[in-house]
Amino acid sequence: MEALIALNASLLAGLAIYLFQSRNLIRIFLGVFLISHALHLVVYLSGHSQSLTPAFVNQTTAQEVVSNPLTQALILTSIVISFAISLLCLGVVFAYQKKYRGVVLFENGETA
Amino acid sequence: MKELLLVPLLVPFLFAIAALVTSHKKLQRFMLNSCALILFTSTAALFYLAQDQLLVLHLGSWQAPYGINLFVDKTNALFLFLFSFLILLIAPLLNHGAKDCDQVPQYYFLLYGVLFAIQATMLSGDLFNLYVWFELLFVSAFMLMVVSGGIHKIREYLHYLFANLITTFLLLLSVVWIYASAGTLNLAQLSKILPTLGVDLSSWLYLILFSALSLKIGLFPFFYWLPMGYGATSHHVSTFLASLLTKVALLVFLRLKILLFPEVHSQVETFVTTIACLSMFAGVLAAASRMSFREILTTHIVSQLGYIVAAFSLSSPLAVVAGCFYLVKHALAKTSLLLIQSSVALSTGLDDLRSMGSLIKKNRFLCLLFILSAMGLAGLPPLAGFWAKLMILFASFKAQNMIVFTVALVTGFFTAYSMLKILSEVFLKDAVNKDLADVKVQSPVLGSICLLVVLLVSIGCYPTPLIEACQGAVEQLMDVTSFQEAVLGGQS
Numbered sequence: 001m002e003a004l005i006a007l008n009a010s011l012l013a014g015l016a017i018y019l020f021q022s023r024n025l026i027r028i029f030l031g032v033f034l035i036s037h038a039l040h041l042v043v044y045l046s047g048h049s050q051s052l053t054p055a056f057v058n059q060t061t062a063q064e065v066v067s068n069p070l071t072q073a074l075i076l077t078s079i080v081i082s083f084a085i086s087l088l089c090l091g092v093v094f095a096y097q098k099k100y101r102g103v104v105l106f107e108n109g110e111t112a
Numbered sequence: 113m114k115e116l117l118l119v120p121l122l123v124p125f126l127f128a129i130a131a132l133v134t135s136h137k138k139l140q141r142f143m144l145n146s147c148a149l150i151l152f153t154s155t156a157a158l159f160y161l162a163q164d165q166l167l168v169l170h171l172g173s174w175q176a177p178y179g180i181n182l183f184v185d186k187t188n189a190l191f192l193f194l195f196s197f198l199i200l201l202i203a204p205l206l207n208h209g210a211k212d213c214d215q216v217p218q219y220y221f222l223l224y225g226v227l228f229a230i231q232a233t234m235l236s237g238d239l240f241n242l243y244v245w246f247e248l249l250f251v252s253a254f255m256l257m258v259v260s261g262g263i264h265k266i267r268e269y270l271h272y273l274f275a276n277l278i279t280t281f282l283l284l285l286s287v288v289w290i291y292a293s294a295g296t297l298n299l300a301q302l303s304k305i306l307p308t309l310g311v312d313l314s315s316w317l318y319l320i321l322f323s324a325l326s327l328k329i330g331l332f333p334f335f336y337w338l339p340m341g342y343g344a345t346s347h348h349v350s351t352f353l354a355s356l357l358t359k360v361a362l363l364v365f366l367r368l369k370i371l372l373f374p375e376v377h378s379q380v381e382t383f384v385t386t387i388a389c390l391s392m393f394a395g396v397l398a399a400a401s402r403m404s405f406r407e408i409l410t411t412h413i414v415s416q417l418g419y420i421v422a423a424f425s426l427s428s429p430l431a432v433v434a435g436c437f438y439l440v441k442h443a444l445a446k447t448s449l450l451l452i453q454s455s456v457a458l459s460t461g462l463d464d465l466r467s468m469g470s471l472i473k474k475n476r477f478l479c480l481l482f483i484l485s486a487m488g489l490a491g492l493p494p495l496a497g498f499w500a501k502l503m504i505l506f507a508s509f510k511a512q513n514m515i516v517f518t519v520a521l522v523t524g525f526f527t528a529y530s531m532l533k534i535l536s537e538v539f540l541k542d543a544v545n546k547d548l549a550d551v552k553v554q555s556p557v558l559g560s561i562c563l564l565v566v567l568l569v570s571i572g573c574y575p576t577p578l579i580e581a582c583q584g585a586v587e588q589l590m591d592v593t594s595f596q597e598a599v600l601g602g603q604s
Contacts, residue, residue, distance in 0.1 A: 032277055039284050046292035074240055074291075078284060081247050085277070088251060092273065095258075095266045105270075 005041050012038035025096055025103040029089040036082035040075050047071030113161060117169045117182045119154040120192065120231040123147060128224035132217050140220050141207040147224065148203040151196040151231070155189070162189035166588070166598040168237070176600045177301045181237040183599060186585035187436070191363055192234050194440060195356055198447050199227065201563065202352050204556035205454060209260060209348025218259050225252030226353070233360050237599060239297045242364065243280070243287050246328070249360065250276040253353055261345035272341030275327060275334060282324035290317055290372070300599035303371040303592050315380045318373040322384055325368075328361035331421065332391035335414040339402070342410045347454035347463075354410050355447040359439060362417055366424050366432070370589055384425040389519040392418030396523050400530040403465050405453050405538060408530055409446070415523060416442045416489075422520070423504050426511045429586055434503035436582040441488065441496040441571065448485040448564035452478060455553040455561075456538070465534070469543035475551040479539045481561050486531035488568040491524055496571035499579075 012034050019031030047068030054067065097103055127147045134140055161167060167184045170176060184192070206223060213219045229249035236242045254276065258269055291297055293313055294305040306314055330338040338358070342350040395415030402408045420442070423435030456471065456478075457463045472479045484495065491501035501524060508516035553561075571578055588594075 028274075035281055039281060039288070042285065043288050046288045048292065048295075070297075071291075074288075077240070077244065081244065084251065085247075088254075089273075092266060092270070095263050099264055099266055105267075 002045060005045055009038045009041035009045070012041070023105045025093050025105060029086075029093060032089055033082070033086055036078070036085065040078055040082075043071055043075050043078060114167050114169045116154060116157060116161070117167060117184060117235060120151055120158070120196070121182075121228065121235065123150050123154070124224045124228035124231065128221050128228065131220035131224055134220075135217060137210065137216060140210065140216060144203050144207055144220065144223070147227070148196070148200040151227070152200045155192040155196040158184050159189040159193040162186050163584075166595065168599050177296060177298045180241050181298070181599060182235040183237045184235065185595065186581075186588045187363070187367070188234050190436075190581055190585050191359075191439075192231065194443055195230060195234075195359075198355055198443060201447065201560035202355065202451070204554065204560065205348050205451065206352055208458070208554065208557075209346055212346065213260055215259050219256070222252050222256040222259060223352075226256060226357075228252075230356060230360050233364060237299050239287050239290060239299060239302065241297075243283050246283060246361075246364075247280050249357070250280060253357060256349055257341060257345040257353070260349040265344045268344030269341060271337045275337035279324055279327040282320070282327065286317065286321040286324050289320060293317065298599070299367075299371055300596045304596055306372045307374055311375055311377060314373050315376040318369070318376045319380055319383070321368060322365070325361055325365045326387060326421075328358070329365065329417050329421065330358050330391075330414050331387055331418065332394045332414070335391065335395065335398075335411075338414060339398075339407050339411040343404070343407050347406065347457045350406060350410065351447075351450040351454045354413060355443065355450055358413060358417060359443060362420060362439065365421070366435070367589070369424065369427075370432075371592060371595070374592070381425060381427070385422055385513065385516060388418045388422035388425055389515055390418075391415065392422065392519055392523045393526075396526040396530065400526055400533065404463050405465060405468070405534060406450075406457065406463050408534060409449055409453055412489075412527070412530060413446065415527065416446070419501075419504060419520060419523070422516045423507060426507060426513060426516065428507060428511055429590060430510060431504070431507035432586045432590075433579070433582045434500070434507045436586060437503055437575075437579060438500040440578060440582070441500040441568070444564050444568055444571075445485050445489040445497060448561050448568070449482070449489060451557055451561050451564075452482050452485070455557055456551055459550065459552050465537040467544055468538045469541045470539075471551060472539045475553070478551060478553060478558075478561075481565050482539065483535065484565045485561075485568060486535065488565075488572070490528040490531050492528070494569070494572045496568045496575065496578075498572060499575045503579075 016031040016035035016038065019027045019034065022028060047070065049065070049068040051065045051067045053065070093103060124147060127143055130143065131140060134143070158167070162184050163186065169182045171180050171182065210216050210219055226249065229245050229252060233242060233245040233249060236245055254269065254273055257272065258266070290302065290306070293309060294302055296302055296305060306317070327334050342354050392415050395411060395418055399408050399411040399415060402411060420435045420438050423431045423438065462468050488495040488497045491497035501520070505517060505520055508520065
């Protein structure tokens, strides 16, 4: 399970880095979204817990190995943050599109 | 008394909410001034209290390893006090900036957001919490730049956005990696566990954390976002951000390095020192080659922070004290220079060195202030910069690190050159355009500049109190055991 998630995360990160090579602003930001999802998976892995039992302690679960609640809280936080970042990126795309009538950077051989 | 720790956090937060619903401009100005004043008094009180004991506040009464805690030690207190002092001095300029802005409530809201995030980053005692504050700091600073500089310059800000997005991902990765290795996020508990995990692992963790923070600090080779972002926004906001923002990341780096990574491989230390030396040298060359008043000053930050990182990476107590002293002096001198630059740019509308000149005829006093603060920055006696540079040179000599010693000496020469370039181009040479507008500096801003220059001169003449304050701060910072006891309360 851990190996599968790790593979998934690295695949997402690789895809994101591929998308970063593009000049299209939307593709770059798609890369940003993907890499943040890869990071969420990494956060999940950092808990070292393969258990799927929720961490509510009662008589039956107290004896079992429960999943790590802290990493779930961290993922929740970072998902919220990446939502906000996504919104910010979309706003930037909107502003760019409004100003330059396109979303491709340096379209006519211009430089920064 | 511990509840006082919440004041620097809650005050900007409440003011941010109030700013969103206030449309009256005069009230907004009054609110910013009073917020800066409250921050100043509360951090002064914290500075006073921190001299006796380390203040720790467990939020929601959750004991240390389980809950998030805020703490103030002498280092935190010293720099929080310094930052809020600078905020107080920049506040009139920021109020002036609201006049040209067409989204006043948002402008003030984001301003308070930056203040809030700066204070919170300094106070936080939890690694993940620290990451969240960094994210808040970046987003509100970015939005503040856009709102103040105008949305039509969106392309210029993209560098800032991308560099900081990548940085926050790297930072999250390093935080998570540290959590995966040590199983905790509390700084005090991490400082107990991480050094026991072996030098190899800590070297790796240190490297990835350094790469994340070095982007935030703006070190070589990824410092391009700094002058580009600051070059596009309005002069008020670039003064504010350039004098405060990167220093926060630097202080976080210092704390994490001393607390979590007391021992790493010597190659890694050499790598950090090399990056610092390269940014010292490349930063000053990049600054000297620019032809814009503001860009010379903002690019120059890279070189100055390179000095401080080099001092920190030597990790002897003497070097860290030298770095802290240098940081204080750098913040004072740079803020004064940026205030001069923004008032010149705002009253004449000029920023390009080629089109400026003969400002000395318009305003002799401003020229004198510029010379004094530039001397303070370049490290000429009898100003504060001289002692700062001397201490760094002495510390690198004692550590027998001749690379840092040589690069620091050579860079000092180029620093003086870049300041002389501004002096001759802006103030001394004959103006290309004969009918320049008068340089009128607003009286509160002029007062701030004068105060900063007086401080620089008096620290230069009598540096002992500041050196002692830095020494006390660094002693407490390096005393990791008492920090652990204060936070964890004696339990394991």
